Structure formats: C-alpha cells, structure tokens
Amino acid sequence: MKTLNIIGAGRLGKTLGRLWQQAGFFQVQAIFNRSLDSAQAAAEFIGAGRAVAALELMKPADFWLIACSDSEIAATAERLANHLGERENIAAFHCSGALSSQVLEVLRPAAIASAHPVHSFADPLRSLDNFTGCSVALEGESSATKALAEAFTTIGCEILNIEAQHKSLYHAGSVIACNYLTVLIDLSLSSFAAAGIDRDSALKLLEPIVLQTAQNNMALGPENSLTGPIARGDLETVANQLKDLTSTAPELAHHYRQLGLACVELARRGQLSDESAAKLIELLSEPMR
Ligand SMILES: NC(=O)c1ccc[n+]([C@@H]2O[C@H](COP(=O)([O-])OP(=O)(O)OC[C@H]3O[C@@H](n4cnc5c(N)ncnc54)[C@H](OP(=O)(O)O)[C@@H]3O)[C@@H](O)[C@H]2O)c1
Known part of the structure; x- marks a missing residue:
C-alpha cells in the first residue's frame, strides 16, 4: 500500500x-x-x-x-x-x-x-x-x-x-451555485420576516419548494425549471413586489432588481416574448438618481 x-x-x-x-x-x-x-x-x-x-x-x-x-x-x-x-x-x-x-x-x-x-x-x-x-x-x-x-x-x-488555467472559473461555478444559494435563502428569509413570518415557519415553508426547485434544475436544466412572475411576463406582480420591497426593505429591492434582470435573460431562452422582456428590463433597472 x-x-x-x-x-x-x-x-x-x-x-x-x-x-x-x-x-x-x-x-x-x-x-x-x-x-x-x-x-x-x-x-x-x-x-x-x-x-x-x-x-x-x-x-x-x-x-x-x-x-x-x-x-x-x-x-x-x-x-x-x-x-x-x-x-x-x-x-x-x-x-x-x-x-x-x-x-x-x-x-x-x-x-x-x-x-x-x-x-x-x-x-x-x-x-x-x-x-x-x-x-x-x-x-x-x-x-x-x-x-x-x-x-x-x-x-x-x-x-x-x-486545465490549470480554468481552475478559478471552475471554482466560481461552485461558488455561485452553492454559496450564492445560501445568500438567496438568507435574502428570502428577510423578505418573509418583513411580511411578519418567523424564521422557523419560513424555513419549513421553503424546504420542500427549494429542494424541488433544485431537483427540477438538475433533471430539466434551468430553462425548463423557471416559473414565477418573470417567466410568465407578469409585469403587474413584479411592479407590486418591487414597490413593497422598496418601501419596506430597500436593500432587498436592490437584489431583487439585479437578480430579476438575470431572470429575464433566462426567461427569454424560454417562453418570454421580446416585448415583455423589454418592459421587465425597464421596470427592473435601477432608477436614475
Ligand atoms: N471544508 C470544505 O468543505 C472544503 C471543500 C473542498 C476543498 N476544501 C479545501 O481543503 C483545504 C482544507 O480545508 P478545511 O476546510 O479542511 O480546513 P480546516 O478544517 O480549517 O483545517 C485546516 C487544517 O490545517 C492545519 N493548518 C493550518 N495552517 C497550517 C500550517 N501552516 N501548517 C500545518 N497545518 C496547518 C490546521 O491545524 P490546526 O487544527 O492545528 O489549526 C487544520 O487542521 C483547503 O485547501 C480548502 O480549500 C475544503
């Protein structure tokens, strides 16, 4: 040996x-x-x-x-x-x-x-x-x-x-999927807390849907796993969420906008029309100061 x-x-x-x-x-x-x-x-x-x-x-x-x-x-x-x-x-x-x-x-x-x-x-x-x-x-x-x-x-x-020269990008791939998933869950808990839902109840609520989402992604790929208001092109829901987040938890509104823009790009690879995508991008872009 x-x-x-x-x-x-x-x-x-x-x-x-x-x-x-x-x-x-x-x-x-x-x-x-x-x-x-x-x-x-x-x-x-x-x-x-x-x-x-x-x-x-x-x-x-x-x-x-x-x-x-x-x-x-x-x-x-x-x-x-x-x-x-x-x-x-x-x-x-x-x-x-x-x-x-x-x-x-x-x-x-x-x-x-x-x-x-x-x-x-x-x-x-x-x-x-x-x-x-x-x-x-x-x-x-x-x-x-x-x-x-x-x-x-x-x-x-x-x-x-x-290859050695790809090591850093390779590692960034794991960081985004694993570490940032943890950050997303933390941001999600902050939004639940702003809605008056305690941490334990929120985690209980999240567990099955987060696990199911992860499994869907592994089985179907991200393009076929995306659901929710952006994938549907539901501008009114997105506008309302953005308004409530901005007034109650402004730091969350910033992340919602940034990730929302990435979500629009993913939704475009699915069913989202160019017209809805353009409107969503305008809505989600940071307001001019
Ligand atoms: N943890 C993970 O999930 C994970 C996953 C993949 C890769 N890695 C990689 O695995 C490596 C170790 O990570 P880890 O999480 O196992 O770290 P860790 O739990 O912090 O253990 C590090 C060990 O190294 C010893 N050590 C530190 N400095 C030293 C030195 N100068 N000379 C000799 N020993 C020294 C420490 O000794 P003492 O106990 O005496 O302090 C400790 O036992 C890292 O390269 C990390 O990137 C970690």
Whole structure:
C-alpha cells in the first residue's frame, strides 16, 4: 500500500485520510497540524498515522496532501520543499478549489496536482456517510492525476479532469451555485420576516419548494425549471413586489432588481416574448438618481 502524509488534517484532511485508510488505498503515515493536539485528534479520527510536532519530523511518504487553508498552501509547500530536497518518485497535491497545482511548483521534481472534491466538509462524521458520489476536479501532472483518479474512485468519487488555467472559473461555478444559494435563502428569509413570518415557519415553508426547485434544475436544466412572475411576463406582480420591497426593505429591492434582470435573460431562452422582456428590463433597472 502507498503511504500518505497529511499536512493540515482538518475537516477535509482527516475525512479523506480516514476514507482512504478504511478502503486500504493509502496507509496514513504522519500528520502535521498547527497544534500537536489537533494532529493527535486527527490521527485518532483516521485510526492511523503518527502526529508530529514539526513538519521536518515527517518521514518521506509516496504521497503528500497539503490540506491547510488556501492562504497557507504556498508557504507550506516552500517549507516542505526545504524538508524534502530534490526528491523524485513522490507526489504532492492540495485540495483547494480556487488554486491550481502551480502553487506547488516549488516541490518539483515531485509530481504535483490539485484535487478538489465538490463536497462540503462541514462535519467530518457526516461526510463519512455522504461523501460517496461527489465529483473531484483533477488537474496537474499526469502521473499524479492518474494515481489520484484511482485514489478518489476507490472512495466512490466521479472524476472530472480540468486545465490549470480554468481552475478559478471552475471554482466560481461552485461558488455561485452553492454559496450564492445560501445568500438567496438568507435574502428570502428577510423578505418573509418583513411580511411578519418567523424564521422557523419560513424555513419549513421553503424546504420542500427549494429542494424541488433544485431537483427540477438538475433533471430539466434551468430553462425548463423557471416559473414565477418573470417567466410568465407578469409585469403587474413584479411592479407590486418591487414597490413593497422598496418601501419596506430597500436593500432587498436592490437584489431583487439585479437578480430579476438575470431572470429575464433566462426567461427569454424560454417562453418570454421580446416585448415583455423589454418592459421587465425597464421596470427592473435601477432608477436614475
Ligand atoms: N471544508 C470544505 O468543505 C472544503 C471543500 C473542498 C476543498 N476544501 C479545501 O481543503 C483545504 C482544507 O480545508 P478545511 O476546510 O479542511 O480546513 P480546516 O478544517 O480549517 O483545517 C485546516 C487544517 O490545517 C492545519 N493548518 C493550518 N495552517 C497550517 C500550517 N501552516 N501548517 C500545518 N497545518 C496547518 C490546521 O491545524 P490546526 O487544527 O492545528 O489549526 C487544520 O487542521 C483547503 O485547501 C480548502 O480549500 C475544503
């Protein structure tokens, strides 16, 4: 079995470490975190690996996972390069969605790669149960990406190969769908609150329709999932909502306008006529100051 050292066994690092250890794909060998206590807790969670107090105490391994926060990856790679020297036949990778493998350049001649699992590791115990089926975007040197494709496939992932120069746009795609969805739900709760509906009732009301909307989008695509006043070209409803939001929650009116304009463009790809679209765009555009 190939050996794996983990620098930064936090939420992602310890989850992957345990999944690979359990699957018998990698033998987790050494773990280095900022604090020794945290590294020891990670070793317990993984069920393998020796916690070390300094990166320089890590014995050479076949694979090195740098899973500290994105802002620490470059400096950690530099420190690791000083520790390893010009070592060949090893691979080093990180799991950031935003950075490419180029941030590990200093580690050459090691084979470098980035592997971004499209999964939220909010709670490692929950991730152990629901990680299977997630996609992993791989990029970097082929000897490393080939081996990592096998490693991630073994723990139930789908592989997506991307180019280093597309990494940032690729990551923006996940940010828009996942992080902005959370923002949308928060904005929606503010509108419900302005209507006197408490948070718990609003969340209960939203859960089935938000989940159904997400499922419709996955099955039918956005063009065929869009419903509501803009898709119908219902100008009166849009005008009334905009008037009420402007007088009760002006900050929401701004977002309603901006997203409404994007909604018009999507609706145009469906049934919305050019005439209705033009009227909606005029209505939704920010008023001149
Ligand atoms: N969380 C997610 O949902 C998710 C999803 C996809 C990709 N990722 C990527 O996975 C990576 C890790 O994210 P995470 O959420 O797992 O972070 P995290 O939970 O905050 O864990 C980071 C770990 O790195 C350690 N660390 C920080 N700076 C270090 C340094 N200079 N040297 C050694 N260890 C250091 C921390 O040690 P201490 O415990 O001692 O503080 C901690 O154990 C990031 O690149 C992130 O972009 C995360």
